[in-house]
Amino acid sequence: MRKPRVDIITMGCSKNLVDSEHLMRQLQLSGFDVHHDEEPTGEIAVVNTCGFIGDAKEESIQMILEMAQRKESGQLKHLYVMGCLSQRYFFELRTEIPEVDKFYGKFDFNNLLADLGKIYQPAFRMERCLTTPSHHAYLKISEGCNRKCAYCAIPIITGKHKSRPAEEIVAEVQWLVKQGVREFNVIAQELTYYGLDLYGRRAIAELVQRISDVPGVDWIRLHYAYPTDFPMELLSVMRERENVCKYLDIALQHISDSQLKAMHRHTTSAETRALVEKLRSEVPGIHLRTTFMVGFPGESDADFAELLDFVRWARFERMGAFAYSPEEGTYSFDKYTDDVPQDVKQNRLSRLMRLQQQISSEVQEAKVGETLRVIFDRAEGDYLVGRTQYDSPEVDPEVLVRLADAKDAAVGHFSEVRVDSADDFDLYGHCV
Secondary structure (H helix, E strand, C coil): CCCCEEEECCCCCCCHHHHHHEEEHHHHHHHCCCEEECCCCEEEEEEEEECCCCCHHHHHHHHHHHHHHHHHHHCCCCCEEEEHHHHHHHHHHHHHHCCCECCCCCCCHHHHHHHHCCCCCHCCCCCCCCCCCCCCEEEEEECCCCCCCCCCCHHHHCCCCCCCCCHHHHHHHHHHHHHHCEEEEEEEECCCHHHHHHHCHHHHHHHHHHHHHHHCCCHHHHHHHHECCCCCCCHHHHHHCCCEEEEECCEEEEECHHHEEEEEEEECCHHHHHHHHHHHHCCCCCCCEEEEEEEECCHHHHHHHEEEEEEHHHCEEEEEEEEEECCCCCHHHHHCCCCCCCCHHHHHHHHHHHHHHHHHHHHCCCCCCCEEEEEEEEEEEEEEEEEEECCCCCCCCCCCEHHHCCCCCCCEEEEEEEEEECCCCCCCEECC
């Protein structure tokens, strides 16, 4: 008999993707034919939503409405919605989009299984259906956040920080290695807080050591650190362990003291600069990815000029930025006036990203002539496309090697690549 098909559609971040992968495995164990981010052709669709900022919420709503139209036209029998958006706006969505059979929060997809007549199987709680290329996976080590940044709705959605036990994380890594995973991108809402709730201390350095000791783990890359009270012991692990990438994703948001105070970041400009210097001195060659916000309430021309000067000084290898948008329920929504005009926000965002494009181009150009270790993710046209230890999937630059220059290189395997040229973001080379 044909298995009933379920289409999972994931919106938003890699943390949501991990949730979808766990749900997919449970559905698979229950006898469903499971597909991810494809054109839905089955009887059931599940949309895993994002509720972080305005644009992400809008994308999730549009996807729900698109699936609702498919249901109305008879192309789909059942539509379920889960994730951050439905966690946050459960009652509103249920009223406004009645075509959805049922809404679920971020953490109760076992109830979705029950409504499909199936039972959550805890013995397989660490298993996932990987949606990434089989050689790399995201590894979620905690959920939630205890920080209360003025603009951020994440704690409203996810609740307080909750670390996963180290033993469970290591067991999941061991299982993933058996599936062929070689690269682990460690993720959390606040990675540097890991362990405080379980062990009474910041234990991220110990956890990374334990993961790096697992045979078969070739790369570990760290995402979403917080600058305040940064655990400096992590830096020696990054420096000394060959399979810990010289890469750190640490969102700084701003550099102006007045903006940092208004944002409730609990750090200062001087402390932030000192931290950047410490990261670079303790881990030579480290590539830093950060995120900045422009147009937060009260941001003056002088504040923005200070941010530009800081970016010129710090020369972040990777950087993203976004314009402030008020989020219901946050401190800034309730207490501040959104007083920076939208056109000013967009102008500042464009200026900041133009500056970063120039820096990125110079950083990439400096790699010409170097030989770098690359793992290849896919073949695309005439090229094998891969990444170095300095490049996280989806968001960072890539390395392109013509198939004619690839020698014995293959997707999912490491090769040494000599860089021949660079553009603003990507590198081009040949295998040696």
